[in-house]
Amino acid sequence: MRWENLATGSEHSRADAALFGAEAVTTRTFDTPEFRGITFHEIRARSIVNRVPGASRMPFEWTVNPYRGCTHACVYCFARKTHSYLDLDTGLGFDSQIVVKVNAPGLLRRQLASRRWQGEHIAMGTNVDCYQRAEGRYRLMPGILAALRDHANPFSILTKGTLVLRDLELLKQAAEVTDVGISVSVGFTDERLWRTVEPGAPAPERRLEVVRTLAAHGVGCGVLMAPVIPFLSDGPDQLRATVRAIATAGATSVTPLVLHLRPGAREWFMSWLGRHHPHLVNRYERLYAEGAYAPKWYQRRITRQVHDLAREYGIGPTRAGTPRRAGTPGPAGAPVSEPTQLTLV
Numbered sequence: 001m002r003w004e005n006l007a008t009g010s011e012h013s014r015a016d017a018a019l020f021g022a023e024a025v026t027t028r029t030f031d032t033p034e035f036r037g038i039t040f041h042e043i044r045a046r047s048i049v050n051r052v053p054g055a056s057r058m059p060f061e062w063t064v065n066p067y068r069g070c071t072h073a074c075v076y077c078f079a080r081k082t083h084s085y086l087d088l089d090t091g092l093g094f095d096s097q098i099v100v101k102v103n104a105p106g107l108l109r110r111q112l113a114s115r116r117w118q119g120e121h122i123a124m125g126t127n128v129d130c131y132q133r134a135e136g137r138y139r140l141m142p143g144i145l146a147a148l149r150d151h152a153n154p155f156s157i158l159t160k161g162t163l164v165l166r167d168l169e170l171l172k173q174a175a176e177v178t179d180v181g182i183s184v185s186v187g188f189t190d191e192r193l194w195r196t197v198e199p200g201a202p203a204p205e206r207r208l209e210v211v212r213t214l215a216a217h218g219v220g221c222g223v224l225m226a227p228v229i230p231f232l233s234d235g236p237d238q239l240r241a242t243v244r245a246i247a248t249a250g251a252t253s254v255t256p257l258v259l260h261l262r263p264g265a266r267e268w269f270m271s272w273l274g275r276h277h278p279h280l281v282n283r284y285e286r287l288y289a290e291g292a293y294a295p296k297w298y299q300r301r302i303t304r305q306v307h308d309l310a311r312e313y314g315i316g317p318t319r320a321g322t323p324r325r326a327g328t329p330g331p332a333g334a335p336v337s338e339p340t341q342l343t344l345v
């Protein structure tokens with residue numbers, strides 16, 4: 001499907017959406033400050049529970065993603081590449097051309113009821129953020145959570161969105177009948193860095209407020225400390241400030257994850273780096289010379305430092321493979337002592 005064939009800005013234009021396996025597309029814009037410049041492509045998906053390709057590397061096998069593209073606009077977002085599969089731009093297009101699977105709740109309910117479904121764990125927020133700004137308007141997650149609750153199907157959510165608190169009651173209800181894991185992603189607490197590298201996401205302090213609020217309601221929440229950005233958020237004082245803030249917020253665990261730069265994200269990030277921190281470009285080219293990941297020695301060093309700080313501030317390490325009821329980490333539930341290369345929000 002060619003997206004330029006859609007009349008962007010029109011209220012109701014339709015086109016074949018074969019590429020999504022969807023039935024129809026409606027392209028919509030909203031003239032409100034929070035959605036200015038953003039185009040929503042509403043589709044009726046044919047399937048909503050997806051198997052993770054190469055799931056052996058992941059702590060989960062099944063995902064649900066009601067959106068594609070993300071207005072949180074993190075420069076380093078690994079999911080940028082997936083927009084190219086839709087013939088959409090992986091840079092600004094990823095931030096502003098949002099695909100919305102408007103039938104996600106009903107479809108999930110049907111798929112969970114299928115005799116073929118075995119009730120496995122479902123991870124959400126593993127590709128793009130299910131609590132990005134669009135969710136405030138489309139309200140897909142309440143129906144999704146209600147379906148998971150009604151089928152007592154275990155699940156986890158990873159998010160940077162404060163909107164998750166809107167669904168607190170549903171999360172609590174689900175946690176009474178199944179394993180629920182919630183993790184918030186906070187890689188650093190530096191506000192200046194946040195404004196340029198995660199320009200559409202809530203501020204780190206607001207995300208930590210989510211952790212605090214969940215804890216106050218008896219719902220445990222882990223923090224995926226991701227990404228730790230080499231030379232920009234990896235100083236000893238910066239790591240300490242971040243882990244201290246995470247601990248103070250009442251997180252049940254902290255899992256560090258060093259920046260990785262896959263194709264799609266790499267070009268966008270490096271162009272941002274050239275504009276904002278040109279003196280670091282050569283150092284990055286050396287650090288990521290072998291590919292998408294920083295060297296193992298670097299990852300181990302960061303993990304060790306965060307692990308030590310976590311112990312110092314009294315955040316318990318996580319045991320991999322433990323059941324993920326609310327109160328324990330979600331998809332990022334790897335032990336803090338292990339370098340991890342999960343592809344998460």
Ligand code: SF4
Pocket residue numbers: 070071072073074076077078079127128129160201344345
């Ligand atoms: S990293 Fe997560 S929150 Fe940021 S743009 Fe990507 S999907 Fe959205």
